[in-house]
Amino acid sequence: MDLLQNLYTGFSLALSPTNLLFAAIGVIYGTITGALPGIGSATAVALLLPLTFTMNPTTALIMLAGIYYGVAYGGTITAVLINVPGDSSTVMTTLDGYQMALQGRAGPALSIAAIGSFIAGTISTILLMGLAPPLARFALRFGPPEYFALVLLAFSLLTAFEGRQPVKIVISTLLGLLIATIGLDVVSGLPRFTFGVPQLLGGISFITVIIGLFGIGEVLSSVEQEMRLDFLRQRFRLRDVFPTWADWVASRWPILRSTIVGFLVGILPGAGATTASFLAYLSEKRLAKHPERFGRGAIEGVASPESANNAASIGAFAPLLALGIPGSATTAVLLAGFMIWGIRPGPMLFQRNADLVWALIASMYIGNLMLVLLNIFFIPGFVAVLRIPYTILMPLIVVFSTMGAFTVNNDLFDVWLMIGFGVLGYLMKKLEYPVAPMVLALVLGPMAENSLRQALIISGGSLSIFFTRPISAVLLGIAFLAYLYPALRWVVRGFRLRVATAANLSSARR
Amino acid sequence: MWLAELLGGGVVLVLGAAVVVLSRQLPYHAEYGPGPGFLPFWLGLGLIACAVVVLGDVFVRRSEHEGAFFHRGIRRVTLSLASLIVIILLVPFLGLAIGLGFYTAFLMRVLGRHGWLLCGVVGVLTVFGIRWIFGSWLQLPLPTGILGW
Numbered sequence: 001m002d003l004l005q006n007l008y009t010g011f012s013l014a015l016s017p018t019n020l021l022f023a024a025i026g027v028i029y030g031t032i033t034g035a036l037p038g039i040g041s042a043t044a045v046a047l048l049l050p051l052t053f054t055m056n057p058t059t060a061l062i063m064l065a066g067i068y069y070g071v072a073y074g075g076t077i078t079a080v081l082i083n084v085p086g087d088s089s090t091v092m093t094t095l096d097g098y099q100m101a102l103q104g105r106a107g108p109a110l111s112i113a114a115i116g117s118f119i120a121g122t123i124s125t126i127l128l129m130g131l132a133p134p135l136a137r138f139a140l141r142f143g144p145p146e147y148f149a150l151v152l153l154a155f156s157l158l159t160a161f162e163g164r165q166p167v168k169i170v171i172s173t174l175l176g177l178l179i180a181t182i183g184l185d186v187v188s189g190l191p192r193f194t195f196g197v198p199q200l201l202g203g204i205s206f207i208t209v210i211i212g213l214f215g216i217g218e219v220l221s222s223v224e225q226e227m228r229l230d231f232l233r234q235r236f237r238l239r240d241v242f243p244t245w246a247d248w249v250a251s252r253w254p255i256l257r258s259t260i261v262g263f264l265v266g267i268l269p270g271a272g273a274t275t276a277s278f279l280a281y282l283s284e285k286r287l288a289k290h291p292e293r294f295g296r297g298a299i300e301g302v303a304s305p306e307s308a309n310n311a312a313s314i315g316a317f318a319p320l321l322a323l324g325i326p327g328s329a330t331t332a333v334l335l336a337g338f339m340i341w342g343i344r345p346g347p348m349l350f351q352r353n354a355d356l357v358w359a360l361i362a363s364m365y366i367g368n369l370m371l372v373l374l375n376i377f378f379i380p381g382f383v384a385v386l387r388i389p390y391t392i393l394m395p396l397i398v399v400f401s402t403m404g405a406f407t408v409n410n411d412l413f414d415v416w417l418m419i420g421f422g423v424l425g426y427l428m429k430k431l432e433y434p435v436a437p438m439v440l441a442l443v444l445g446p447m448a449e450n451s452l453r454q455a456l457i458i459s460g461g462s463l464s465i466f467f468t469r470p471i472s473a474v475l476l477g478i479a480f481l482a483y484l485y486p487a488l489r490w491v492v493r494g495f496r497l498r499v500a501t502a503a504n505l506s507s508a509r510r
Numbered sequence: 511m512w513l514a515e516l517l518g519g520g521v522v523l524v525l526g527a528a529v530v531v532l533s534r535q536l537p538y539h540a541e542y543g544p545g546p547g548f549l550p551f552w553l554g555l556g557l558i559a560c561a562v563v564v565l566g567d568v569f570v571r572r573s574e575h576e577g578a579f580f581h582r583g584i585r586r587v588t589l590s591l592a593s594l595i596v597i598i599l600l601v602p603f604l605g606l607a608i609g610l611g612f613y614t615a616f617l618m619r620v621l622g623r624h625g626w627l628l629c630g631v632v633g634v635l636t637v638f639g640i641r642w643i644f645g646s647w648l649q650l651p652l653p654t655g656i657l658g659w
Binding site: 051054167168170171174175177178181185187190192193219220223224225389390391392394395396398402403406407410412415416422423426427430431433449452453456457460461 | 514515518522529532536537540542543544545546548549550553554556557560561563564567579581583584586587590591594595598601606610613614617618621622624632636640643644648650651652653
């Protein structure tokens, strides 16, 4: 009954005209930016975050969350119509979505993606409602050692899931932690790495870093590639947009299975929507009676990754709300927003700010409903917006980024920092150093350091405190295995390669 | 690409070393546990260790790091970045809103070869948009130039 009562309170807040308006702004802006290649969900949220400083936190959060899951919907438009994923979470959609568009079935591809995302979003929101409150109650048992172990687990899972070049992921994480140490040390009051610059005493704002890395960094990368969006010319009459009964029959189970896969992957720190869509697509291909259809325009190949990425976006809210631990760059940006509005996500959030949490959850139902309607009935409108040349959009993104950085402290110093981090983000992308771990580490850095120091103060300097407490020991054990995973994978791959080479050699000798 | 990877690893190595040296100037221990120099010291050591692995990989698997680091589009990147830097330097004379309006129009003209009229209109709309959203709505004290805007 508590659940229904909370949900009722949430809906009564989310359905207020102001919140409905900002939810609509969020999902429309999210769909448009999601469709623009090079602007991911983290960038989209970071660019509008400075505008929310003076807003009501509930309204601001509803809008930013709308952007977050709107991006996943929007990314599908370019994935299907120009074979370019708007967001990394729609990479798998290009495989069958574009083939469907070439066969003249762009409408059903886009609508099944929207319907799948809507079903996944709704089921995931129900799962989030069921999971987040008990998780928050469980987290009440956490002390400094457990929080330190949890942060380490988030970092380690990034290393395990990101795949290639784990050392570069660790470097990115360490750089984020290092930037977080700049400024006055909260315990001793001593300045660290400020070099006499007064603006650095308060530390480097993560908003500035995020806007620089994602906004300016991504723009510079896109400018270098001289991006052009050449859309397939397709007619979008309403009767051509809806999937056929056969399309629906083929997609319904993949949508449900991918929702579960997506949600489970989404709640893991470090995994995210991209991994979820990848895993869901591969598992559907494996389960299919005719896997050879995948990659040639199978509608399940669109329904499955699209359902999974939306489920993962919603699932990622569970650790953010219940534990205060973001699992991806976008949820890290949202955590930054929470901090700016003076709200601390974590176990106490469900008690101290219950209205905000339940309004957010209720807004997810509303936002997903808005998105499915927008993405079925207004596709031609979005395509028209996306025909605006990138050479007009790009300077405007820079303008918004610059204003966002300036807004942090009303100081041009932050704009210079933003430019510096923009160049860093651009170079990191070129050298294949991922920037997401840096953002995650930057946002979680103060919590990591404070938890570590508090734990060591409690134990009188002994590291045994991390291994003698069961929750902390289990979390650290998983973190250790996650860090070891890339090395194990490398060893196993090398072993398989040697076995295969030996088998080839022996068959050649015969 | 090989040289760029080498330089990237080198920068991380030097940064790690600098962090270790600078963190030694901060107290490692405090009265009740680790001091302000504790975490930076270990972060610096971690960066050094990772940089050694990256540099080792670059040397051992040199053939896998072939290819050009800068492409033809680097001119466009330099232009976008340099013009932004110049505009921010000119903010005391132009003001932030007008400066960013110029930036928008300039890049549209140079990168997109759009017509003067379109560039001018978008530039002017940018100036008014900034003044309206950030100046009037959010009531931020925007830096003004000689025109008072």
